[in-house]
Amino acid sequence: MLPLLAVLQGIMRNVKRHKTKTETEENDKNKEEKKKAERPSVRRKVKRQKHEPHIHWDRLCLLVFTVVNVPLLAWNWKHLKQKYLEYMEPEYEFKTFSFDHLSALSQREMNMKKYAYNYSTTHIDKRANLSRQEFTDVYDGAWPVIITDVVPKWGAYHWSKQFLLKYYGKDRITMKAVDGRLDNAESLALPLELYFKHAHEGTFRRWTYVEDELFIPTRPQLRRDVGDCEYLKEDYFQLFPEEVRPWNAMLLWGTPHSRSSLHIDPYNWTGTNAVIKGRKQWKLIPPGQDHLLYVKEGKMSGFPLECHKYNSPVDLYDLDLNTYPLVSQLVTIEVDQLPGELLIIPPGWFHQAYNPEETLAVSSQVMNSVNYRVVLEEILKAGNVPRTGWNPSLPYSSPQEQVQEVMSRLPKQLLKRGQAVTDDMQDQIQNGMKKKPRQQKRKWKKSSTWSQWSSDTSSG
Numbered sequence: 041m042l043p044l045l046a047v048l049q050g051i052m053r054n055v056k057r058h059k060t061k062t063e064t065e066e067n068d069k070n071k072e073e074k075k076k077a078e079r080p081s082v083r084r085k086v087k088r089q090k091h092e093p094h095i096h097w098d099r100l101c102l103l104v105f106t107v108v109n110v111p112l113l114a115w116n117w118k119h120l121k122q123k124y125l126e127y128m129e130p131e132y133e134f135k136t137f138s139f140d141h142l143s144a145l146s147q148r149e150m151n152m153k154k155y156a157y158n159y160s161t162t163h164i165d166k167r168a169n170l171s172r173q174e175f176t177d178v179y180d181g182a183w184p185v186i187i188t189d190v191v192p193k194w195g196a197y198h199w200s201k202q203f204l205l206k207y208y209g210k211d212r213i214t215m216k217a218v219d220g221r222l223d224n225a226e227s228l229a230l231p232l233e234l235y236f237k238h239a240h241e242g243t244f245r246r247w248t249y250v251e252d253e254l255f256i257p258t259r260p261q262l263r264r265d266v267g268d269c270e271y272l273k274e275d276y277f278q279l280f281p282e283e284v285r286p287w288n289a290m291l292l293w294g295t296p297h298s299r300s301s302l303h304i305d306p307y308n309w310t311g312t313n314a315v316i317k318g319r320k321q322w323k324l325i326p327p328g329q330d331h332l333l334y335v336k337e338g339k340m341s342g343f344p345l346e347c348h349k350y351n352s353p354v355d356l357y358d359l360d361l362n363t364y365p366l367v368s369q370l371v372t373i374e375v376d377q378l379p380g381e382l383l384i385i386p387p388g389w390f391h392q393a394y395n396p397e398e399t400l401a402v403s404s405q406v407m408n409s410v411n412y413r414v415v416l417e418e419i420l421k422a423g424n425v426p427r428t429g430w431n432p433s434l435p436y437s438s439p440q441e442q443v444q445e446v447m448s449r450l451p452k453q454l455l456k457r458g459q460a461v462t463d464d465m466q467d468q469i470q471n472g473m474k475k476k477p478r479q480q481k482r483k484w485k486k487s488s489t490w491s492q493w494s495s496d497t498s499s500g
């Protein structure tokens with residue numbers, strides 16, 4: 041700033057000097073011209089000179105100075121500020137981050153003393169009229185909880201199979217069909233009306249599970265019916281560009297015996313699961329036991345913005361201890377979830393759900409000030425943005441600003457890719473396999489009849 045002011049002063053001084061010099065020169069000239077004008081031969085020449093435009097050097101200099109220096113000044117200010125911050129502290133690097141579950145648990149134990157509630161430290165509490173503060177103090181990021189008084193207020197709570205059939209019967213929904221063990225699954229896109237007819241069928245070794253990530257988000261009326269939860273209103277996923285924002289509100293509609301894999305959610309977010317009809321049984325694994333779960337490294341989720349996938353090949357509802365002997369050491373927490381109940385699962389907890397009867401549910405997610413750093417870690421770990429070259433003041437800014445900063449650094453081609461993943465997925469569902477998927481791993485077969493799928497799998 042100071043050097044620039046000095047330059048400005050210098051220029052002004054020169055302009056002044058130039059001005060006085062020009063004035064004296066002009067006076068002398070005028071005198072001479074007067075003399076010449078007395079001679080008729082030069083009278084015409086003098087007249088012409090009188091009409092020539094007069095250049096205001098001072099104003100011109102000031103204009104040039106302003107045009108050149110204002111942008112320079114703006115750039116310099118930013119640059120100097122950056123240099124100052126770099127001098128005070130070197131460039132910030134996102135080091136690998138891991139959530140400290142033990143300290144979250146000990147904090148929870150301390151906070152529990154503030155409230156007159158008989159908390160379980162080995163099971164899952166079912167709560168109503170829970171205050172936001174108590175949720176933050178005792179459950180968020182630390183321990184799963186079932187909320188019983190939220191879902192009954194949602195429009196979705198009143199969905200029936202008939203309602204879905206009436207308005208969306210012809211639309212295709214995506215599902216996995218299992219014949220044998222859980223890992224022998226096939227992906228299908230079938231008309232809802234076809235699934236509707238068979239949704240009550242299912243045996244322990246042969247079942248089907250609608251796990252459709254786009255069905256609700258792409259139908260505004262259904263999306264509106266999925267309400268929110270007072271405790272999870274803060275959601276930084278809303279700061280993600282739309283092209284790479286994780287799909288939200290997955291439709292889960294399973295035949296009896298259908299089940300999810302044993303997994304941690306994408307981005308390691310805080311997950312929610314609302315049962316609308318039927319019943320779910322859950323096995324939840326407190327963190328720190330990943331070494332007992334045979335999780336394969338390096339698997340990717342295929343989400344619009346890539347992240348690692350943490351799936352265990354173990355089926356806790358169909359144990360194979362010969363192949364996975366370490367599982368016998370696992371500590372699991374079990375809970376049954378009834379219609380109208382909302383389960384909230386903290387990051388880092390492997391979980392698997394089993395539908396003992398036909399069950400309709402919706403799962404969602406949030407990124408908030410408790411888990412934002414875990415989610416950012418997954419984004420960095422997947423190589424979406426480099427870990428180096430960040431503004432040193434970043435760690436001191438708010439979680440929201442940090443998320444915004446990371447999002448602003450996503451390369452344009454990632455946004456394009458994100459949109460392409462969603463478009464491909466929709467194309468495949470609507471048009472079968474006509475369009476070749478780009479970078480996407482999920483592929484749905486377009487069977488048009490249930491028996492076609494059944495005969496396909498039985499012959500295979």
Ligand SMILES: O=C(O)CCC(=O)C(=O)O
Nearest residue numbers: 292299300305311393403
């Ligand atoms: O209800 C289910 O099948 C489990 C869903 C689930 O775990 C999830 O959405 O992450």
